[in-house]
Amino acid sequence: MSARLESLVADFAARFGALPSSSEPGASAASGQVTVQMLDFSRRGLHWEAVLPAERVVDAGRWFAERGFALDTITGLDWLAEAQMEVVYDFFHPVHFWRAAVRTRVPRAQPELPTLSEVFPGAAWHERETHDFFGIRFVGHPNLTPLLLPEDAQFHPLRKDFTP
Amino acid sequence: METPNLTIATPELAAALPEVQRLVRFAKLEELLALGRANSLWPLTFGLACCAIEMMATGAARFDLARFGAEVFRPSPRQADVMIVAGTVNKKMAPVIKTLYDQMLEPKWVIALGNCAISGGPFVYPGQYAVVEGVDKLFPVDVYVPGCPPRPEALLEGILMLEEKITGKRRWPKVDPEQ
Amino acid sequence: MNHHSPTVAPAPSSGANVGQETFVLNLGPQHPATHGVLRLKLTMDGEYILRAEPVCGYVHRMHEKMGENRTWAQFLPNTSRIDYLSAMHYTHAYVAVVERAAQIQVPRRAEFVRVITSELNRISSHLLWLGTFLLDLGAFTPFLYAFQDREQILDLLERVAGARLTYCYYRFGGLCADVDAEFLSRTRDFVGYMRRRLDLYHKLVTENVIVRKRLVGIGVVDAEMCRRYGATGPVLRGAGVAYDVRRAEPYSVYPELDFKIPTYPEGDCMARYLVRMEEIEQSLRIVEQALDLIPEGPIQAQVPRALKPPPGDTCMAVEAARGRFMVRVVSDGSEVPYRIKLRTPSFANLSLFEEASRGLLLPDALALMGSLDLVIPDIDR
DSSP, X not given: OHHHHHHHHHHHHHHHSOOXXXXXXXXXXXXXXXXXXXXXXXXXXXXXXXXXXXXXXXHHHHHHHHTTOEEEEEEXXXXXXXXXXXXXXXXXXXXXXXXXXXXXXXXSSSOEEEOOTTTOTTHHHHHHHHHHHHOOEEETOSOOOOSSSOTTOOOXXXXXXXXX | OOOOOOOOOSHHHHHHHHHHHXXXXXXXXXXXXXXXXXXXXXXXXXXXXXXHHXXXXXXXXXXXXXXXXXXXXXSSGGGOSEEEEESOOBTTTHHHHHHHHHHSOSSOEEEEESHHHHHOGGGOOTTOOSBOSOGGGTSOXXXXXXXXXXXXXXXXXXXXXXXXXHHSSOOSOOOOTTO | OOOOOOXXXXXXXXXXXXXXXXXXXXXXXXXXXXXXXXXXXXXXXXXXXXXXXXXXXXXXXXXXXXXXXXXXXXXXXHHHHHSGGGHHHHHXXXXXXXXXXXXXXXXXXXXXXHHHHHHHHHHHXXXXXXXXXXXXXXXXXXXXXXXXXXXXXXXXXXXXHSOSSSOOOEETTEXXXXXXXXXXXXXXXXXXXXXXXXXXXXXXXXXXXXXXXXXXXXXXXXXXXXXXXXXXXXXXXXXXXXOOHHHXXXXXXXXXXXXXXXXXXXXXXXHHHHHHHHHHHHHHHHHHHHHHHOOOSOSBOXXXXXXXXOSEEEEEEEEETTEEEEEEEEEOSSSSOSEEEEEOHXXXXXXXXXXXXXXXXXXXXXXXXXXXXXXXXXXXO
């Protein structure tokens, strides 16, 4: 399995960007660089992780969908100190059991990302939840209304500067 | 029971009076109705979260709410007497609960089951944005049953306390926790 | 198993005056069959559902935000309340992700006790599902039988964990209290008892003609739909895919234990029902083996009082009773987590309901929803 995994990661890296690097993912995203990294599963819980710019996320999602991956979840993160918001897309493979993540950063003042719901219908709900909690707009989403918060909610509670 | 002030017509009837006193009871209509209501409380199926499971366990075979006449959980508020609020009340859910409470017919009672229904429970922290801190912020509560979740025995005790509230007297033995 | 395909009534035709004949029916949030506070906005054509839109959030309890306002250890009680029916699994995932982040080694005895208690919790969750699912279909008796068996498990777990439902039994690096020989022998007795009861359930329920008519061929969810929505657990295994986190991303001492992953290819409600019934049997097998293999020894590793995992993010998944539960924690090196993300199985499982219920009769849609085994606080968190 590990030989197949390596060729899979190499294929991804060839499609989407840089050679495997050992720099911190956060630093690369801030500078706009792309990184693709194999990880130690016993420390991180993932086989590999990539940092991509926001506009390439949907293509990456399509790459995963073509190879039979399922979308695990979409996580929003508020890096208040760096004036950025990060979105992490987790993928898992139901047959080969691979685990991967794609991370991307957007400016906190105008957090926008293209929607993944055309590729994975399940992403529609994850994106609604991320929008609820962080205010990140997913462009092209069919129904970006509150999912977990009240219908008329105007607040985004998981932001670090949120006060009720 | 006091001896009623009766004029007994014949000696045979006078002899029958102790038997009659044993067989016939007099009571106020309100007390009879209260007894009837207490013995047949119909709860509204209103499980919100974890406490709902303990409410279901109370209705199941081991703890058996049916002994006290209260196993007929009615989904419709029009048919229910007591709303057992079992679980966390959310700000999104609050108008729904209020509507259900308003739809219930008098006389109606409310049991707040679990810490969340009493005061917001473990979800109250400075800066919380979603939980109503206790269902008594929405409407009056008759019995509070604390616990997270309370044991089914605690819910049974809550039902018995409600019966005491309705009838005016405690009709079941109290369990001494020291024993 | 021989599944005959029932005659399914044709879906409503889309004619010119469909728009005039449809109506919107609101199911919930207070409804006996929604297993919690879920609202479904159903656009109906007679008894057929044209569109079912789930509305969630009625029991949103801010777990992820609370994670940022509590120390790592103070978040432990929250984990039991996310999905209170498989509370042990959720606590396991959280302590395991922190152990992975802080590289804490758990003693073997503690790992075995975790497996035993988690599998007992899985059985009690499936029993409750069985009772309430059949209650939705209109059968009251299995509910009482299931709860009676469930009480046996709750007695066992109450002995060691101190609680009946929302246990908080695991700690970072082990357990909060050890199990005694009495627990182990009573658990062994329970395994024998439960095997006999499974035969009873199969006679009472599985072979019942009304249950078969209500479940066979109803609510088909195939593997591709599961993949597109991220559905896991018995929903995915009932669609023929042998995905179980205990095999996909092995954790604890599961690699040393021998158990099957039951799958059924049909993808209907009956397949999901059978998967769960077989999972009870497989959990009994796991418990038996763990009882044989459990060693003596400590149950708690040395862990600093105020735990501060190194900065970075880590994730960990477990196979909870409803499917894949994944926790992603981001630490900034302090006592308080920076972010806790909870990926819950019911969220993904419900997200496919809108597509899967198109054209179904309303009672069939409720059978489908019951067979997805949802716990609404798991969705809303």
